[in-house]
Amino acid sequence: MTLTAFSKIALLLGASALLLACSDAGTTAPSSDKAETPSKTPRPYKMISYDTVGQTDADHLWLEEVEGEKALDQVKAWNTRSLEGLKADARYQTFYADALEILQSKDKIPYVSYRNGEVHNFWQDDTHVRGIWRESTLDSYLSDAPIWETVLDIDKLAKDEGKNWVYKGNSCLPPANELCMVNLSDGGKDAVVRREFNTKTKSFVKDGFVTPESKGTIDWVDENTVVVGVDFGDGTMTDSGYPMVAKLWTRGTPLSAAVEIGRGEQADVGYWAGTFELEDGTREIMNARSKTFYTSRYDWVKRNTDGSLGETVSLPLPEKLNMYGAFKDQVLVQLNEDWRDFKTGDLISFDIHDFMKDGAIDEIALVFRPDEKSSLGSVGGTKSKLLVSISRDVKSAAYAFDWNGKKWTSEKLDFPANGTVSIGATNDKEDVAFVSSESFLTPDTLWTYNTKTEKRAKAKSLPDWFDASNMVSEQFFASSPDGTKVPYFVVRAKDTKMDGTNPTLLYGYGGFEISLNPSYSATRGKLWLENGGVYVLANIRGGGEYGPKWHQAGLKTNRQRIYDDFIAVAESLIAQKITSPKHLGIEGGSNGGLLTGVMTTQRPDLFNAAIIAVPLLDMQRFHMLLAGASWMGEYGNPEDAVEGKFLRQISPYHNLDANADYPEVFLITSTKDDRVHPGHARKFAKRMEDQGHDFFYYENIDGGHSAAANLKETANRLALQHVYLMQKLKDGK
Numbered sequence: 001m002t003l004t005a006f007s008k009i010a011l012l013l014g015a016s017a018l019l020l021a022c023s024d025a026g027t028t029a030p031s032s033d034k035a036e037t038p039s040k041t042p043r044p045y046k047m048i049s050y051d052t053v054g055q056t057d058a059d060h061l062w063l064e065e066v067e068g069e070k071a072l073d074q075v076k077a078w079n080t081r082s083l084e085g086l087k088a089d090a091r092y093q094t095f096y097a098d099a100l101e102i103l104q105s106k107d108k109i110p111y112v113s114y115r116n117g118e119v120h121n122f123w124q125d126d127t128h129v130r131g132i133w134r135e136s137t138l139d140s141y142l143s144d145a146p147i148w149e150t151v152l153d154i155d156k157l158a159k160d161e162g163k164n165w166v167y168k169g170n171s172c173l174p175p176a177n178e179l180c181m182v183n184l185s186d187g188g189k190d191a192v193v194r195r196e197f198n199t200k201t202k203s204f205v206k207d208g209f210v211t212p213e214s215k216g217t218i219d220w221v222d223e224n225t226v227v228v229g230v231d232f233g234d235g236t237m238t239d240s241g242y243p244m245v246a247k248l249w250t251r252g253t254p255l256s257a258a259v260e261i262g263r264g265e266q267a268d269v270g271y272w273a274g275t276f277e278l279e280d281g282t283r284e285i286m287n288a289r290s291k292t293f294y295t296s297r298y299d300w301v302k303r304n305t306d307g308s309l310g311e312t313v314s315l316p317l318p319e320k321l322n323m324y325g326a327f328k329d330q331v332l333v334q335l336n337e338d339w340r341d342f343k344t345g346d347l348i349s350f351d352i353h354d355f356m357k358d359g360a361i362d363e364i365a366l367v368f369r370p371d372e373k374s375s376l377g378s379v380g381g382t383k384s385k386l387l388v389s390i391s392r393d394v395k396s397a398a399y400a401f402d403w404n405g406k407k408w409t410s411e412k413l414d415f416p417a418n419g420t421v422s423i424g425a426t427n428d429k430e431d432v433a434f435v436s437s438e439s440f441l442t443p444d445t446l447w448t449y450n451t452k453t454e455k456r457a458k459a460k461s462l463p464d465w466f467d468a469s470n471m472v473s474e475q476f477f478a479s480s481p482d483g484t485k486v487p488y489f490v491v492r493a494k495d496t497k498m499d500g501t502n503p504t505l506l507y508g509y510g511g512f513e514i515s516l517n518p519s520y521s522a523t524r525g526k527l528w529l530e531n532g533g534v535y536v537l538a539n540i541r542g543g544g545e546y547g548p549k550w551h552q553a554g555l556k557t558n559r560q561r562i563y564d565d566f567i568a569v570a571e572s573l574i575a576q577k578i579t580s581p582k583h584l585g586i587e588g589g590s591n592g593g594l595l596t597g598v599m600t601t602q603r604p605d606l607f608n609a610a611i612i613a614v615p616l617l618d619m620q621r622f623h624m625l626l627a628g629a630s631w632m633g634e635y636g637n638p639e640d641a642v643e644g645k646f647l648r649q650i651s652p653y654h655n656l657d658a659n660a661d662y663p664e665v666f667l668i669t670s671t672k673d674d675r676v677h678p679g680h681a682r683k684f685a686k687r688m689e690d691q692g693h694d695f696f697y698y699e700n701i702d703g704g705h706s707a708a709a710n711l712k713e714t715a716n717r718l719a720l721q722h723v724y725l726m727q728k729l730k731d732g733k
Contacts, residue, residue: 063683066671072671074686075697079697081697086720086723091723096719099527102522102526107462108125109436111436112425115429115430116177119141120134121133128154129712130710131167133151133152133167134148151199152202163186166185166187166710168185169182170197171218171220173222179197180197180198182197187672192214194230207252215230221275223251225248227248227249228258229243229245229270231243238265238268238271243270261285261309262299262301265291268289285300286300293634294633297319322334327381327386327403332349334346345370346367347369348366349365349408350365373392374547377422382428382433383427383428385400385452388410389423391545394515395475396422397421413456415456422436432448434447439519440520441471441473441491443464445458462522465525465526474489476488476490482564486541489518491529493532498577506570506586507535507536507586507592508569509543510542510595511595512542513544514543515539534579536569536573540569541554541561555633560650563599567606570586571606574606583732585610585729587610587721588615589614590613592615593614596611597615601662604660609665610665614673616631617653618653620654626674627675664696668697668699669682669698
């Protein structure tokens with residue numbers, strides 16, 4: 001059974017798109033298993049009033065007008081001033097050329113999905129800047145010179161239609177996978193247009209299913225029917241800007257004639273239209289109502305034998321869970337709260353037929369129970385096995401699970417250790433799975449693994465984009481003020497001198513149960529490590545590195561723990577003389593931009609550079625801007641007396657001080673970001689300007705939440721960031 005329903009990952013403040021890191025060198029470092037001594041007192045930070053310049057929040061509201069003339073004039077002025085200074089640096093062109101070469105390289109791994117003996121890939125390079133959707137046979141793909149056939153050319157489509165199309169994936173109807181819904185974004189926004197496409201004719205279906213631009217979901221019931229949740233007009237979207245209504249839509253009828261099959265409430269995050277497929281190929285409707293970001297209810301909409309709609313029955317599960325699809329009709333659920341005889345973090349399963357029989361779940365099986373050092377990673381099912389990656393102290397391994405009708409069995413698979421192993425493309429109708437492995441200094445390798453024969457083979461691998469032979473990556477543990485051991489990785493040259501002079505970039509995220517794992521970044525290695533930088537990855541609370549409890553420890557009014565963790569890592573780096581405040585920079589994007597914004601106002605003494613990318617910074621109004629209301633489950637409600645007071649205390653925008661000595665930060669955002677409002681970065685910049693603080697600012701007119709709509713824009717942003725880091729952390733400006 002394949003289950004397609006709402007996943008919170010689709011809404012997350014994007015971390016992966018902004019993992020743009022850097023790093024430097026020296027001699028020996030302390031043993032990686034040595035934890036720092038706990039601090040005896042919490043690190044101080046002060047709360048100040050923003051009336052030091054005689055202003056109120058209302059003075060900056062005009063900057064929330066995304067395409068307002070006055071706002072864009074201000075943005076262009078900041079862009080011009082900042083870009084002139086950064087692009088004048090001789091290193092800019094070198095960084096840009098190196099980044100573009102890597103991004104457009106034909107040596108990249110073409111990651112694929114696999115269905116019906118064919119592999120499908122989305123590819124971008126110098127001649128396909130927007131990209132192409134292409135296909136090949138499995139045998140051809142595994143050869144040294146694959147023969148590809150273009151399915152859809154996004155560059156040509158954008159030119160023909162006069163649109164700034166950005167490809168956002170597709171969903172196809174099995175088993176033929178001939179009819180697909182293609183998602184197209186204008187400029188990189190989360191909101192997309194969904195258009196029906198035929199993979200055999202390689203053309204859009206005449207008079208096929210097409211939705212207006214909207215956030216939401218669409219899924220196949222059969223070749224003539226879909227379930228859809230989009231903006232249907234007044235009263236159909238939640239306060240978070242996501243669909244509140246799901247409908248059943250029949251081919252040949254207008255969207256306005258679609259029949260409502262479920263709805264949530266306006267205060268919900270969203271109500272998501274979806275389907276699931278049983279092992280025998282039967283497809284059923286399963287919608288999901290997300291009351292908050294972390295609570296969901298799944299509704300099975302019955303259909304009668306004549307095709308008419310029947311009653312709706314909700315899955316009798318706790319609301320705090322992650323749904324991982326199914327294997328052999330065993331629905332897989334990770335618990336984010338204790339339930340029955342099971343614990344938070346457990347992966348459990350139940351028979352879907354047991355539920356469909358009478359709406360109850362009588363028998364539940366334990367698939368996997370993590371301990372305090374481990375957590376569940378990626379999950380994917382093939383025809384014969386369930387593949388799962390499991391991490392321990394942020395280093396992962398792959399396991400194969402099987403269901404024998406009564407219980408689950410498992411075995412560890414032989415993939416490279418001490419890095420990250422991820423389950424890639426799987427198909428419940430095939431035995432071929434794709435598994436990838438990587439580490440900070442070892443390029444990505446994509447493997448095929450046949451779950452029936454248990455044969456593993458190397459499919460593709462990245463070239464060595466930088467010389468890692470003289471480099472080392474090590475794991476350390478810092479102690480937060482409450483005694484919690486916080487893991488972090490340091491990537492450096494083997495001969496790094498511990499004299500406090502190494503330019504060091506510390507990256508963090510700390511939210512939404514997103515784990516930051518060891519990963520190979522060609523641009524990070526080429527632009528930063530090879531130029532003498534040290535790179536540090538902090539696995540602070542708020543993420544998922546140690547499961548749901550690690551995330552929940554930093555929710556709402558407990559969020560200062562996340563920032564204390566990050567401070568503890570920074571102080572540990574300084575104590576070991578890996579670096580010093582003059583040479584230490586920080587970076588974060590989205591929720592990580594909030595992190596670096598908070599660090600700027602709480603501990604500016606620790607850093608000399610801060611990249612604050614596509615950030616949340618006004619924590620009094622975030623819930624009023626774009627998708628912000630959906631994140632109150634993470635941050636709290638600004639209008640609640642207790643939560644609002646805490647959010648005011650950490651809000652970077654409200655805690656800027658005219659008398660403080662801040663590093664010259666670099667704010668990055670996108671006009672077309674319809675997830676995190678560009679007003680956050682704009683207002684923060686304006687308050688800094690009003691108070692007399694220097695800063696760099698770059699707002700890309702297109703690009704969505706990744707702040708780049710194409711590879712050239714991505715290369716430009718990377719070059720700008722690395723020039724900034726070099727100027728601040730190496731040159732000492």
